[in-house]
Amino acid sequence: MLKLIFERLPADRDDFSVSAGEVLGGGDLVIASGRFLGRFKANGASIDAQFVQVFQFKDGKIAKCQMYTDTAQFKESISRIRLASV
Secondary structure: OHHHHHHHHHHHEEEEEEEEEEEEEEOOEEEEEEEEEEEEOOOOOEEEEEEEEEEEEEOOEEEEEEEEEOHHHHHHHHHHHHHHHO
8 A cells, every 4th residue: 555655646646645634633642634646647537535544553563554535537537548549
């Protein structure tokens, strides 16, 4: 997940940012929300996708992280390239 978010997404998008929302919970379970923002470099399609991450901690370290996001927006931005090249 680190490579996808902190390497691939910014590399493929202009003005990529992560906007923090709420952080809920504490202890062994934390839920965070926010938005992915940016424009796909290949075609200029914008992204404003909400995400939620669920973190499980063990001994003060992240033991598991699950992310949920609006993948339809990412798919749509990429599909515009495929349509343009046909």
